[in-house]
Amino acid sequence: xxxxxxxxxxxxxxxxxxxxxxxxxxxxxxxxxxxxxxxxxxxxxxxxxxxxxxxxxxxxxxxxxxxxxxxxxxxxxxxxxxxxxxxxxxxxxxxxxxxxxxxxxxxxxxxxxxxxxxxxxxxxxxxxxxxxxxxxxxxxxxxxxxxxxxxxxxxxxxxxxxxxxxxxxxxxxxxxxxxxxxxxxxxxxxxxxxxxxxxxxxxxxxxxxxxxxxxxxxxxxxxxxxxxxxxxxxxxxxxxxxxxxxxxxxxxxxxxxxxxxxx
Numbered sequence: 001x002x003x004x005x006x007x008x009x010x011x012x013x014x015x016x017x018x019x020x021x022x023x024x025x026x027x028x029x030x031x032x033x034x035x036x037x038x039x040x041x042x043x044x045x046x047x048x049x050x051x052x053x054x055x056x057x058x059x060x061x062x063x064x065x066x067x068x069x070x071x072x073x074x075x076x077x078x079x080x081x082x083x084x085x086x087x088x089x090x091x092x093x094x095x096x097x098x099x100x101x102x103x104x105x106x107x108x109x110x111x112x113x114x115x116x117x118x119x120x121x122x123x124x125x126x127x128x129x130x131x132x133x134x135x136x137x138x139x140x141x142x143x144x145x146x147x148x149x150x151x152x153x154x155x156x157x158x159x160x161x162x163x164x165x166x167x168x169x170x171x172x173x174x175x176x177x178x179x180x181x182x183x184x185x186x187x188x189x190x191x192x193x194x195x196x197x198x199x200x201x202x203x204x205x206x207x208x209x210x211x212x213x214x215x216x217x218x219x220x221x222x223x224x225x226x227x228x229x230x231x232x233x234x235x236x237x238x239x240x241x242x243x244x245x246x247x248x249x250x251x252x253x254x255x256x257x258x259x260x261x262x263x
Contacts, residue, residue: 014169021129021177030180030196033126034241035252043254044130050258051133051140058144067148068161077155086157093156095218097164100150102221104143105214116261117142122210123251123260125242127196127203128178132169136261171217175199194219197236204232205240205247 055063071077079089108118120136135143151161175194186195194215202213212229215222222228232239242251250256 009166013166014173017170017173018129021173021179025128025178028180030178031127031237033128033178035125035249037128037130039254040124040126040252041130043252043257044133046254047135047137047257048133050137051135054137054140055144058141063144064147064151064161064165065158067152068156068158071152071155072158075155077153079157080155086160089157090160090163093154093160094164094167096154097147097150097156098168098216098218099221100147101168101216102214102218104146105216106227108139109211109214114142119243120257120260122203123243123246123257124203125247125251126178127176127200127241129173129176131203132172132176134257136258138261168217175216190219192219193217198230200236200239200241201229201232203241205242205244206232207244209233209239 071080074080079093082089084092105118108114117136117139120139121131121134124131124134156164171194175196176199177196179196181189181195181197186197189195190198194213194217198213198219199215201209204210209229209232212227213222214227219228234240240247
């Protein structure tokens, strides 16, 4: 019952947030888009539908929720061996899982085969809320299995695991968005959360800047491991987004983007 209720929220909250961010981007964009919304949004919609279908198939085998359910019913995993209050377990799970996602992102940039998949996300020449949907199906499969393994090993309670997924998706939409936060708010949030301006640096065309600011939600890991960069060398207004080899209209096309790992 709880999983069913959270499942509805897991769809409703990101959908509502996406709509709000899209409206904000339309009325007060942070930057002018190089390719615009069309046909990028169609391409990102196709990615979303493909990944939703694959996610449905994966649910027949394993997903984060089912991994948490198995750990909880089997008494398996680190947190199942403790008697901590649920709020302490939740904080511990959030911090450790966030690090796991950060580390996965870091490795995706360092391993040539994994980078082939992940560069589909980086090939987008613009950055807005829809960019959070632009992940290759192969990366989705790998990410789902990876997070499920962490959830099982930690023994994360089902409710906590599902809320973490919701939290992660909401943060991805937020920090990919093309919205203009007031400078004081950006400075206030950055010590804890990845802001849109902070993540924008990571999508620079410059490889040295792509290898900075790997955080998806918490910003502490980039600072802790010395890969935090407050701003690109060219600044927000001059920074070019995407890949050096794909500064044309190709990233806006769905088939080109889906086949990019094979090139």
